[in-house]
Amino acid sequence: MASNPEHLHSSKAPEPxxxxxxxxRVGNLLFLSGVGPREKGTSQIPGVELDEEGNIARYDIAAQCHAVFRNVRYILEDAGSGWANLVDVTVFLTNMKDDFQTYNRIYAEYFKDNQPCRTTVEVNKLPTPIAIELKCIATIGAPEQV
Incomplete structure (x- = not known):
């Protein structure tokens, strides 16, 4: 993470x-910016095929879910937090009708031991050609100490 104690940049997550x-970081709280499934150092998005104009031709929501959860974990760990410290998750999906069931199943796998508050909303579009983005709040320090 960067040396500024308030603004944190992960060495493993994709660039903003x-x-x-x-x-x-504010006190013992960690506020994550929107996190998508892109891979670090590239514009590559797991499970996404683009057409000639750069529009989404096909995508795999399962691959994107796994990738976005991995990126959230990278940021949490680089900030001195962890998965068990998540207290609130807002999920943005671009296709609730087709993707919610798969996303909800995969979410349950990742959050079976820690169940933060959750809000899931459908949005028309995200800034890059992705189908899911997470906005999270976590604590820093052992979960039982905060």
Whole structure:
């Protein structure tokens, strides 16, 4: 993570697509910026095929779910937090009708031991050609100490 104690940048998560940090620490709380499924160092998005104009031709929501959860974990760990410290998750899906069942099943696998508050909303579009993005709040320190 970067040396600024408030603005945190992960060494493993994909680079932000704008002028914002991966996360910001305020007291013992960690606020993550929107996290998508892109891979670090590339514009590659797991499970996404684009057409000639750069529009989504096909995508695999399961591959994107696994990738976005991995990226969230990278940011949490680089910030001195962890999966068990998540307290609130907001999920943005671009196709609730087709993707919610798969997303909900995979979410249950990742969150069976820790069940943060959750809100899931459908949005028309996300800034890059992705089908899912997470906005999270976590604590820093052992979950039982906060």
């Amino acid at each position: 697509v704008g002028l914002y940090p991966h996360a910001r």
